[in-house]
Amino acid sequence: MQSFRTELENPVVERDIIELEKKIRLYREGKIADEKFRSLRLARGVYGQRQQGVQMVRIKLPYGKMTLAQWKRIANVSDEFSTGNLHLTTRQDVQIHFVSLDRTPELWSKLDQDDITIREACGNTVRNITASDKAGIDPEEPFDVTPYADAAFRYFLRNPVCQDMGRKFKIAFSSSDADTAWTFMHDLGVIPKIQDVNGVPTRGFKVMVGGGLGAQPYLAKVAFEFLEADLLIPYIENVLRVFDRYGERSSRHKARMKFLIQKIGMEEFVRLVHEEHLALKSKRYPVDTAAWPETEAPKGMPGAAYSIKDPVKYEAWKRSNVFQQKQAAYLAAYVKVPLGNISSDESRLLIGKLHGVIADDVRVTANQGLLLKYILPANLPYVYSVLEEVGYATPGFDSVSDITACPGTDTCNLAISSSTGIAAALEQVIEEEYPELVFNKDIKIKISGCMNSCGQHGIASIGFHGSSLKSSGKVLPALQVLLGGGILGNGEGRVADKVIKVPSKRGPDVLRALLDDYSNNAAADEKFNDYYDRRTEKYFYELLKPLADLQALTDEDFVDWGQAENYATAIGVGECAGVVIDLVATLLYEVEEKLELGMEAIGNKQYADGIYHAYAVFVQSAKALLLGEGVACNTQIGIINDFEKHLVATGRFDAAEFKDQVLQINTHEPSEAFAKQYYQQAQAFYKQAQAFREANAGAPAVLK
Template sequence: MAVSRSGAAVEDLEDAVEGGEQPASWADEREIDSFERFVRDFHAGRVNPEEFRKFRLQHGVYGQRQQDVQMVRVKIPWGGLTAAQLERLADLAERTPRGVAHVTTRQNVQYHFVPLAEAEVFMRALAEAGLTTREACGNTVRNVTVGHCAGVCPREAFDPTPYADAVARFLLRNPMNQNLPRKFKIAFSGCADDTGLTPIHDVGARAVLGPGAAGTARGFVVVLGGGLGPAPRFAEPLEPFTPAADLLPTVAAIVRVFDRHGNRENRNLARLKFVVKKLGIDAVRALVLKVREGLRATMAFPAVTPWEEQPPSPRALEASAPIAPDAACSRWRASAVLPQKQRGYAAVHVRLVRGDATGPQLRAVAALARALGDGRVRTSNQQNLILRWIPVEALPAAYAALDAVGLALPGAERLVDVTSCPGADTCQLGITSSRGLALALSETIERELPDLADAPGLRIKISGCPNSCGQHHVAAIGLYGGARKFHGEQAPTYQLLVGARLGGEAPRYARPLARIPARQVPAAVVALLALYRGERAAGEAFDGFVDRVGLERLAAVVEPWSELPPSADAPDGYLDWGADQPFALATGPGECAA
C-alpha cells in the first residue's frame, strides 16, 4: 500500500508525481536484436560455445551451476533507479522461479534461473524502462558504483554522482572497454567516510575540494590498483589532486594502460593490481600520466555537467491522523534512518535480507518513493535500497508502508545486516552456501545478541569461495567458504577473518583466525562477539579490540568449534546450510566473479 506524506493511502499510483527529469536511457535495442540472432546461431551450430560464452557475458548473461538456466545481471550505474524502473524490475522478478530480484555488492540487480530463451525477453523489458545488461559481466568495465549517501551526505565535499554518471556513459559500449585482460571496477565516494569503498577498486575517486583559479575547485583523490579476491590489495593514489575537468581523461588513461599491460595469459594474474605489483606504483603512475597527456591532445571528452539534488515538488496530499510510533518503529528510526544535509529530510535504508526483494516489495518501495520521496530509489553496495527525500514528519508513515510488506527492518548496515554473495546456491565457483549461513547468522544475532544487533561499524560479510564477492576482506568478521575432511569425510568449512580497517593511517584487510565447520560458525561468531561485548573498553571499535586482545587469544576462543566428531555422532555437522544431503565439493569453470 502506498501512503501520503501524512500517512494517508494513495489509491491511484498513476496520480503520484515522480520528481525530477527522467534519466537518459542506458539501453540500445539494436544490440538486443544482435543477441537474439547470436542465440539462434549458437543453437544452429554456427557459433562455437566459447565465442558464444564471451558474447553473452558481454551482455550480462552468466552461466549458473545448474544446467540450462542463466543469471541475468542488470547494470544499475551509481545505483540510480526511478520508481518506474523499480516497478519493471518487480515485473521481471515475478517471471523467475524464486520470485525475487537480488541486489549485489556492486549495486546491480540479478535474476537467477532464467532460461536462455527468456534472456532476450528480459533485455527488451529492461530496455523499455531505460535499463541494460550490457557489460555487467565479462572482461569489461563493470558497473560504476557510488556511495549511497552521495548528494545528501552532510559531510560530502560535493555530489560525485554526475561524474560517475559521465564515466559510466563514456565507457559503456566504448571500443576501449570491450576486450580488457580482465574485469575492471570503478567506484566513487563523496566524503571521507568513503561509503563507495574506493580503496578496493581498480579505480576509486573520492570527491575533494582543492586549489583552483578562483579559490577552491572540485576534484578527486584518484586511487588505482585495488582489489579483493585471494590476493587483496589496497589502491594507491595516482596524484595528490585530480581536477574534475581531468577525470574522464584520467580514467580513460588508466583503462588504456591496463588494456596494454594487463596479463592476458594467466587469468588469475590479470587484474590491474597485478600490473601495479609487477611494474611498481611509480612506473604505473608515469604510464598513466603520459597516456593521459596524449589522450587530451587526441580525444574529445564530453563535458560533465554537475547537478544538485533538489527536493520533490510540493504535492497536495490528503491529510490523515498521525501514526503513533512504537518500540519497533523507534528502533527502525534509530538504525535505518539518516538525516540529509537538506534540512527537514531524511534518507531511509530499506534493508533486504540477503539482498533479496520480491515483486510486491519492490512495487511498495516504488510507490513509497513516489508518494513521500522524490520518485527515485538507490541501490547500495551493501545489498540494500535507499529512499531519499523523505520528510522527517512522514517517517512514521514510511515505516508503516514498509512494515506492511515486511521491509521495515532495523539494523541496516549494522551487525545484523549480514552481506553474502550467491555462493554455491547458483555460482559455479561457489563452494559453500553463503546465503544459508548469512540467514542463520542474522537470526542468531537477533536471538542471542540483541544488544549488539544494531551496533554501527560492526559488519559480517560472507563469500562462498575465496574470490570475495561478498567482500569478506573488509569486514569486522569475514568468512569465506572451503572444505575439509574430518575423520575421512568432507564437510563445508569457513575461514574466519577478523579486524578489517579501511580508514585512518593504517588500513588493513581482515586477518585469518581459524577454519570453522559451516554448521558451527554461528556459535563461534557468538563467542567472539560475546567476548567483545564483555571486555571492550569504552568506545572501543572491534578492530581496536582485536589489536588489544590479540589473535592468539581470539583463536583460543573459537577453537572449541574448529573440529567435528565422526558423522555417526553428529551427522548435521557434515551438511551445508539449507542442505539435507551430504556435502560434496563441486565447482565448475568460473565465468566472472561478481
C-alpha cells in the first residue's frame, strides 16, 4: 500500500491515522492475525462488508449533528472513496460503502479537516452517543441535553476504560419524557429532569441501565430517578469500569450489559459500581452550559426565485413534517429520506440552496431522516420548493409510511433476507392503498435483515426481521412478524411479540391484513397497541395464519425482494462485536503498547488514564500466560482469579497477593504517587511474565 502524508492540525487524530496505516501495513505483511486486525479496524470505524475486499466506513456524528460544511465534506469523501451514496443510520451515523481498506487512513484524514471522526464508530467501544433530534428546540424539554451529550462523547472518546470491552456500549439522551431517543433500549439512557435540591432548582437526569434489543430484548432498569447533572459522566465511567471488568468476553451473544445485570442482579451491580468510585479521575464533572454556543439563526430571505409545483402536497408536508420550535419565531422541518439513502449530488444541491436559510446544524434522525432547524415562517415555502426540486419533499415523516430498515443483504454479513426491498414494497402499499395514513404517527413499521434488530423491529408497532423457511427441501426467504412494541414514555417501553413467520413475498399482504383489521375493528381513537392488547397475540396469529401456509407456494416465493435468482442463505461472520482471537504473542505485543500509553499518560499528568493502562498490562499479561497454559479466559475478574488459582497458588509463578495488587486500582485515588507506583508494578509483572513464557516455551499445556 502507498503511504500518504497527513496535514492535520490535531496531533491526536494524526497519530490515530498514522497508527491505522501502520496496522494495515503489518496486516498486509502477515504480521497481525485476521481476527486481531478486525478488532483494530473496527475500533477505527472500518467494518467488513458482505462483499469481499471492500469495507463499510461508519462516520461518527455525536447526537446526529452535521454542520453544512461537514455534510458537504462527507458527500465529497463519498465521491472520492466510495459510491457517492450516504446512508443515514438509526444511530444517527452516516455510513459509506465499498471503500478500499488501504485508502481508509487517507479517507479519515480528509474527514478530519472538518472535525469529523470515525474513531470508535464500531467495535467493543462506546458507540455513537445518540440524542433526540429535537434537543435544543424541543418545546417539551426541561433543558437542552445537547451540551451533556457532547461532553460525554468527548470524555469517552479514546478513554482507556472503554477501548476494548467485551462488547459495544450504547448511550442515549432523550430531550423530554416523550423519550424519543428510546432510553429504555440502551445500555445507558438518560432523560432530563429539574428537581429542587436544598431549595434550589437543579438539573439532573433519570438514568436507565441495561436495556437492549438484539435477538433477546431487555427493557432497561432504573438506576436513578434523579441524578444531578454534574454526577452523570462520573457515573457513566463507573458503569463502564464495571462492564469492562466483569462483562462476558467469550460468548459474544452474552456479552452485552443487559446480560451482566441479568446475571449478577441489580443490587450487586450497584455495589460494584460504587466500588469503582474512589478511582475516578473526576468525582463531579460540571458541564459549562453557559459557554455552549447559541445556534445562529438565519434572518435573511432567499435571494433566488422559486415556485411550488404541488400546493396540495405542500400543505400535507407542512402538517406532517413541520413543527414550531420552542424558539417561538422559528419552525423546524423533517426530511423523509427513503431507506436513509441520499446521494452526494443531492446533498450538495440541498446544502447550496439552503445555506443561509436554515441553521448550520442539521441533525440525522434516529429513523434515518434529517431535521432542518431555525426556519423563518416566511422562508418555509422556499425550503419546501428546494426539497421538492431535489426530490425530498415527501409528507409523512415518522408516520406509518416512513419505514425504518437496515441495509440487510445489500451489504451486511449477518443479514438473512432483504430488508430494503420489502421496505420499499410496503411503503408503496401504504402510498397507493392507504394514503390517509401519511398523518398517522401512532403506528411505526421497522424492518431488520436478521434478528439482531439494527432496524429496531423489536420496538415496532409492526416489525419484521429477515428469516428463512423450508418447503419440500427448498429454502425460501421469510419474515418474522412482530407486533406491539413502542415507547410508553419516561424511560418505559414495550418489546414487540413474535407472532408468526411468513414467506417474504407475502409481507405486503401481512400489512394489508393488519391495517384493514385495525381500521375495521378498532374503537374510535383506539391506539394500535391498545387494540393489539385487547385482541391479544393469539387473535393476530390466527388472522395471519393463512399467509403462513406453505402449501400454495409459487416460484416467486423462492426469490427474495430485489433479486433475480432463487434465494439461498449466505450468512457471513458478524463484526458488530469486534471479536478478538486470543493469540498469546499478539496479547503480549498489545501489553507493550499499553505500557507506552501508560508512560505517556503519566508524563502528561493524566494519572487516572495511566493507571487504567497499567491495569490492562496486568490483565492482558495474565491472560496471555493462562492461554499458553490451556486455561480458557473470560471476564477480566475471572482472569485475575484464574491466574491466582492456576499459576500463583500452585507455586509456578511468584506473585504473592496478585489479585490484591491488581485491584489496588479501586482502593486509591488516582494520584501521581499511586500512578507511578502502580505502573512500575505492572511493568515488573510484564517482565516477569515474559521470562515465564520464555522459560516455558514449547512446554505442553498442563492445566484444565
